[in-house]
Amino acid sequence: MKKDKAHLNLQRFLPYRLTKLSGIISRSLAQRYSDQFDLTIQEWRIVAILGERPGLTAREVGELSSLDKVNMSRAIDRLEKAGRLERKVIARDRRSFALHLTNKGEEVLQQIIPLAEDYEANLLSSFSEAEIEVLDRFLNQLDNSADMLSPVTKKAAE
């Protein structure tokens, strides 16, 4: 009698597909950032956030960039040493600093933004406007489901 074995096609398994896709994209972007600006992806995220909202603390930037505090601490160190970011003392809370891009940091950001936008546009070049909106909605739906399915996490990073 034939045993009914369950089968699973990995190549069609959504978590695998997403991880693979995001890996390819991340490696490709990391390469560009690193080659041209000596910038890691973590640093890029921080710079991007601070460009929009200067003066946030490490914790706040971390929340917006999905980086935990250890990652933040290290990336901020590197950015500061590279002269791209500075910490300003906050009077009312001397545990944290207000983070600001320096001119140098701002310059990097201004150079890298078109590059990032260009990359994104290329990724989406086969999508119509309407499809991009649908994709956007799909990603939000997946985010929501994924959050629901996540064990309650004490990670600071979300």
Added chain:
Amino acid sequence: MKKDKAHLNLQRFLPYRLTKLSGIISRSLAQRYSDQFDLTIQEWRIVAILGERPGLTAREVGELSSLDKVNMSRAIDRLEKAGRLERKVIARDRRSFALHLTNKGEEVLQQIIPLAEDYEANLLSSFSEAEIEVLDRFLNQLDNSADMLSPVTKKAAE
């Protein structure tokens, strides 16, 4: 005169969104696999592939699971030590082995498949059948674009 600074909203940046999403999903799945089966995601991929196609070599499994040869070598070691996989000598090429799941490995696979399918179904619970097809197409389109945009890579893993 106002400086025209470029802005970029990280939260809406597709590579960021994909990385974040895939990270949440991967961590969540890794947790489950690890808790219940003491299995890493790499090992899971290998087991899943071998369940469908026993007898492949490490290189072949690696291609199908996007794992490079170093990752493969290590994961195969762990699976073998756990008694979940065995290597069989191939007469015509003594550099490689034919990989097979043991009964133990097959058992793990049979237990884990429903869990994985259940997780995926939950991820997609807010999607209609038609939407799932669209999502599938979108992911393929993104894969294609991402591949085009990747620097020619000698990675064995794709």
Added chain:
DNA sequence: AAATAATAGTTGCAGATGTAACTAAATACC
């Protein structure tokens, strides 16, 4: 068929990353 190049897989090492412990400061509690 000897020499050369290519391939499969392993291992050493270095850098990256995550967890947990730690310090300093702020907040809550009594």
Added chain:
DNA sequence: GGTATTTAGTTACATCTGCAACTATTATTT
């Protein structure tokens, strides 16, 4: 107001990961 608890950020340590060098075997070249 003083003690206990929580929070922001840093650091130490252990693990993971990726690259490059290596071994063994097979394929190619001449």
